[in-house]
Amino acid sequence: xxxxxxxxxxxxxxxxxxxxxxxxxxxxxxxxxxxxxxxxxxxxxxxxxxxxxxxxxxxxxxxxxxxxxxxxxxxxxxxxxxxxxxxxxxxxxxxxxxxxxxxxxxxxxxxxxxxxxxxxxxxxxxxxxxxxxxxxxxxxxxxxxxxxxxxxxxxxxxxxxxxxxxxxxxxxxxxxxxxxxxxxxxxxxxxxxxxxxxxxxxxxxxxxxxxxxxxxxxxxxxxxxxxxxxxxxxxxxxxxxxxxxxxxxxxxxxxxxxxxxxxxxxxxxxxxxxxxxxxxxxxxxxxxxxxxxxxxxxxxxxxxxxxxxxxxxxxxxxxxxxxxxxxxxxxxxxxxxxxxxxxxxxxxxxxxxxxxxxxxxxxxxx
Numbered sequence: 309x310x311x312x313x314x315x316x317x318x319x320x321x322x323x324x325x326x327x328x329x330x331x332x333x334x335x336x337x338x339x340x341x342x343x344x345x346x347x348x349x350x351x352x353x354x355x356x357x358x359x360x361x362x363x364x365x366x367x368x369x370x371x372x373x374x375x376x377x378x379x380x381x382x383x384x385x386x387x388x389x390x391x392x393x394x395x396x397x398x399x400x401x402x403x404x405x406x407x408x409x410x411x412x413x414x415x416x417x418x419x420x421x422x423x424x425x426x427x428x429x430x431x432x433x434x435x436x437x438x439x440x441x442x443x444x445x446x447x448x449x450x451x452x453x454x455x456x457x458x459x460x461x462x463x464x465x466x467x468x469x470x471x472x473x474x475x476x477x478x479x480x481x482x483x484x485x486x487x488x489x490x491x492x493x494x495x496x497x498x499x500x501x502x503x504x505x506x507x508x509x510x511x512x513x514x515x516x517x518x519x520x521x522x523x524x525x526x527x528x529x530x531x532x533x534x535x536x537x538x539x540x541x542x543x544x545x546x547x548x549x550x551x552x553x554x555x556x557x558x559x560x561x562x563x564x565x566x567x568x569x570x571x572x573x574x575x576x577x578x579x580x581x582x583x584x585x586x587x588x589x590x591x592x593x594x595x596x597x598x599x600x601x602x603x604x605x606x607x608x609x610x611x612x613x614x615x616x617x618x619x620x621x622x623x624x625x626x627x628x629x630x631x632x633x634x635x636x637x638x639x640x641x642x643x644x645x646x647x648x649x650x651x652x653x654x655x656x657x658x659x660x661x662x663x664x665x666x667x668x669x670x671x672x673x674x
Contacts, residue, residue: 317377319581321396323588325370328404331643332359335596338615341415342625342641347610349422358418362411373399408642412625440536443517443543446510452554453506459558460499466565467495474564498561502554504665509550511658515637516543519646522597522639534598545590552579591644
């Protein structure tokens with residue numbers, strides 16, 4: 309009990325704390341805490357120090373949260389374990405948001421003191437970019453769907469073998485935390501949730517492919533090649549994540565027929581850890597949009613030209629709202645990945661869809 313309550317903190321919260329602390333180091337070289345800067349200014353001492361200070365303060369705060377959790381969890385029962393883990397998660401989110409907003413406004417003040425070049429802002433566009441294979445095909449998700457359908461058919465064929473009350477939800481220790489009377493809907497509830505998740509993964513993969521092209525003004529050809537690789541590796545990660553989640557839910561569903569608590573514990577624990585460690589590890593292999601995190605050519609002349617400044621469309625540095633931009637998804641300004649344009653009606657449809665998946669999964673598992 310103690311081991312399974314502590315390991316998630318060590319293997320999930322710790323890597324997440326490291327990534328959030330060093331997120332400013334993996335942004336584009338033209339973005340600092342959600343604010344547009346030139347490549348030259350990104351490497352000035354004042355912004356280097358700002359990133360270093362953020363990382364230090366973030367590590368200290370997140371480290372304290374982790375230590376408090378590790379101190380409280382060993383003596384906690386099942387109910388208080390869930391409460392402590394939930395509180396730690398909320399503290400993580402609140403602390404990150406407050407720290408980011410604080411440094412975002414610090415950066416906005418600093419920007420007015422930075423050296424700039426009075427030159428027209430230029431946008432580089434590669435007209436052949438869309439002709440490249442930017443992502444893996446959504447047809448690969450047919451494998452995931454085939455597994456879901458197969459498990460659903462097996463469940464229906466063995467419906468009579470199930471007990472009158474079946475387990476619906478498990479915690480990270482493999483304990484049943486929710487049950488439901490046996491009906492065809494309750495037996496196939498996991499399959500319905502799986503299909504919703506796979507639909508969401510397919511949308512993510514499509515978004516990676518269709519998101520707005522953003523090239524650097526200094527070396528657009530090289531960055532275009534790096535951006536293609538960036539999109540493809542995250543597309544592959546989306547496919548693998550979808551497959552891992554499909555396998556996880558398949559084991560949970562098959563556990564109704566052939567109970568194996570030890571195997572189930574391992575699958576429930578290992579799957580989210582693998583996904584998170586994979587995301588963190590992949591994030592640290594390159595900058596947002598492509599390119600190396602550490603550029604060894606520190607002495608090369610960096611452009612003082614100010615990139616296209618669309619800061620007014622980024623609320624608090626990470627929420628994109630631009631009614632004049634037809635793009636549905638754009639690259640994040642903080643961390644790695646993509647975010648949606650909240651000025652587009654489709655983005656709100658997506659949010660409703662995500663909320664619906666969560667609500668339906670909770671209702672079906674009651």
